Amino acid sequence: MLEDKNQERTSLEKLGEFGLIDHLTQNFQIQNESTLKGIGDDAAILDFGDKKAVVTTDLLIEGIHFDLSYMPLKHLGYKAVMVNLSDVYAMNAQATQITVSIAASNRFPLEALEELYAGILLATKTYGVDLIGGDTTSSQTGLLISITALGEASEEKITYRDGAKPNDLLVVTGDLGGAYLGLQVLEREKEVFKVNPNNQPDLEPYSYIVERQLKPEARKDMVKLLNDLNVKPTAMIDISDGLSSEILHLCKNSKVGCNLFEEKIPLDPTVISACEEFKLDSTTVALNGGEDYELLFTIDQSDFDRIKGNPNLTVIGHMTDIADGAHLISRANTKIPLTAQGWNSFDPPK
Template identity: 60%
Template sequence: MFDNIDKTDINELGEFGLIKHLTQTVELTQESSNKGIGDDAAVLDFSGYKTLISTDLLLENIHFDLRYVPLKHLGYKAVQVNLSDIYAMNGIASQITFSIGLSSKFPLEAIEEIYEGALIACKKYGVDLIGGDTSASAQGLVISVTSIGYAKEEKIAYRSGAQEGDLLCVSGDLGGAYVGLQLLEREKQIYLENPNIQPDLEGKDYIVERQLKPEARKDVIDLLAHLDITPTSMIDVSDGLASEILHICNASNVGCKLYEEKIPLDPMTYETAREFGLDPTVCALSGGEDYELLFTIPQADYDKVKGQLDISVIGYITEPAAGKEMISKSGHVHEIKAQGWNAFKNKS
């Protein structure tokens, strides 16, 4: 993996030297960041806003495969999946901490690539890197990111706020990340069987990028604020649409009607799923890692979203006794079941 670069053993720097080397160009841009890297703890001041905090852990060979995940993309994605949790609360992400555990197989240059990707994500989303840690790891690469943000109390969107009659909405399109993963896994198997065969990803850029370089939907939060819409509930689509719908319904003690024909699918996702013999709808329902935003809004706000190309109304909220159902394109009614990714099962 690192044969084409000059290697620097990280032991030459030591832990504190490594942290200093990786963070020497970090600058703080958020007014709420009073103190960042360089002391025992960061100091933040959100003066009047509620603070939002979320943490994610990414483990080599569980959450990512370095045989096809570029290190810079990995750093970028590690930040994105965390920022998505803040946006899923209708909040503004403002800071992150970035911690990494690594084995001796990683030279300094590899770690620099990971941090470069993370810092690109921070700069793009206006987020400060304010701390973190480095450690040796006996089990491969480990990345832990904590994201911090803020919101006015009345603007925070919990999973538990959906009301009967609310519209069920989702941003962007779904299933692309999962289908992109299937494509990458297929090409990995072909390569392992014959290393002389180069990966064939031509024309599949969109779904590959959906898997390797997802984008948290800060733009949707900005759009909702511009439209003067406060979602009654919200969650990000990390484990598949079906799982996230059930999270909202269970937390809010409501039912729902989801319409299959309304689920947004990109043509490339649809076509590639078919090539793999997969049902595109199932990919959207159970695939995960799309990091779109699923949310509910009052019916009175329908006119505000109906012309928005990046927001799809895919169903509505019902009373609990009505169940949690999907109406298929053929008119059949199916119970919505969560079959999303299980973090406690190794990838196949």
């Protein structure tokens, strides 16, 4: 649950806005030469020299994007950073700085926000990014987190969504569907807890998929791998809303079609077994689940030899002429039109 009811609680009113900022950010150290000035002035000063700057932002709202009944605040801080860094890596860029803004209701004492910032701090250290500013304010509707990430890349390295060509290979990093199934496990245990608060869930069999939901990792390592392999994707996007949705984004932006092969979609064994347990179709989960934060990209066929056999990368299809449309080629070799049924933050609650 959110907090131990007996632990010390320090009212945020005691610190005031600037005292709170100083307290929460005291452990953050500058790690990038491009950060000339971080926290502590009216604005941060960055110097990217001959590099191009990349900027992205995301807003996470309690009750819409996260549920604190099973999302530890430290994990939430970490994940909120990952969501943003993933978008920078999807541009084939390196993330360098973040700003963090939060709005918290009076049910959150200082100790709760310290937990949140402990996760943010771990993410900045692990991924080598600097916290350079942000804002704090009060909220009447729980917790809101807005993070902006900045990054840099040389112009020739930056990869957009609109560069895919017919016959390009469609490649994905890692495996898919785990985050969605981790969410199903957590939601199920939440319902059990409501009925019997003394019941302690055994999440050990689901550790991989629960971690995919609570503590995802952005694929900075894949940006480095592609650079080391001397492969520049023709188009790239991160998988936040589901594989089918992201493929259709690439198709629309690049004005191409696609053939995605069901049998090629990478699934972890724990995903397959959890799908059986929940009576879900694993392909549907991989296509529509979302929150995997893997990278989906296209490459010229001439680069295939450089990536083949790499355990981190899977060729799952190829791009076609726009007139051919986007299709899933089933295991039975049936062509099924690809539709986006992934995460939509404006869907009504179920």
